Amino acid sequence: MLYDRSETDELGIRLTAEEMGVELDYFPFHKVAVGFDADGFSYRSLGRDYSDRLRDTRVILNRTQSKSRRLFAADVFEAMGAHVLNPLTVELACKSKVRTLLAFSSKGIRVPRTVYVPANVEEQVGGGGAQDNSGTISRLISQDLGSEKVVVKPDAGTHGRGVTLAEGPDGLLRVLRDVAPTIINPSGVVAQELVPKWFYDLRIVVRKEKGKAPYCHETALARGGFKEFRTNTFLGNKVFRAHLPAPVRRQAENSAQALGGDEDSWVIALDAMPRIGDELMEGEESLRQSFEDLEEPFSEVTRVKRMPDKKRNFPEYNREITRAYAEYMASEPYAHIQGVVNETLEKCRDSVYFHEGNACPEFWEQTRLVGGVNVAEDLLTCALGLIDS
């Protein structure tokens, strides 16, 4: 396993490896020097030479947290002849939202209608000075998506950062003025139709073992709330276990396969949204009430998460967080909201929109305990599949 910083996910992978009887070693990918020339590789920190360990390593679980750094990691280890989960192809396909959406749509998978404008909002002109392209870009976007409600997002962003809902032509102009090239949005502007997902989206995990077909888990993580249009959990949204109708699982497998290309093995966490028609949005008042009532059972989860030293006392933390989520999931408001998620999902099984792939998902708490999917098991199973062959 390779990482630049370890969190509960990485400790969880270790714990799962112990339970599965898999031998797991650790490589740092931060303050090390990767040396190479035509004679081969060296891999050294200031105090230790990892080069020999590297030669005995068959599969690398790449848990490097920085996206750009993770790409370097996949590059380096594949060049050294190791199998990497996920392979470089998958990392590349997941890194850019535009690339991901192109891969999906070219395979006939439903995606939110997306517009990419290559121009930057502000551009330097020869001879000095800057040109403001916001008006042109705004018209280019509205020409295709209208201007009533448009989502603008950084191409390679994470955690919903910079994902903005623009309403009306003036709103779009305002949002565009804040878009500039950065590490998470190298060039141009990405805009998308707003998918009416009512109050939730889905995190769906698909794995491919070598020699087998892609497999989508039966359950997924639904994330939702009425606070705003983004459903990221760090914004205070709540999580639920969703049961995936069979057609949604097939679409998820096709979507993940579109990102997996010809690679033997991978584990991808997809983000998807149901398009929910007005006629299905019933009882919103009581739903909002249930979200309010859910704050109380959820406060225990928040309390346990703040536990200092959770890495040092990982087994204890793990017991506590498992208990806290179990109590939260046994509460009445949870059951109410989960019921609505599963009912609407069943009815919208043929209008689920896929929009993103995550190559290194966080999973230990929410996806595993609430979503019912331990991604560590997927990773280790896929790694064993590569070693056995």
Add this chain to the structure above:
Amino acid sequence: MDCGANLDVPNDSLQGEIIGCPDCGLDFVIEMDESGNKQLRELLIEGEDWGE
């Protein structure tokens, strides 16, 4: 330590001081626990393109 190394905390090290593990390169902050003993907490680095 993640890498299995034993990190020596010098006797004269102070609370808040950062020491790096030579083996894995992870950095640790020295903290005092309730009973006044020195403890190491991993320094968590972060960047704009982090996470899912």
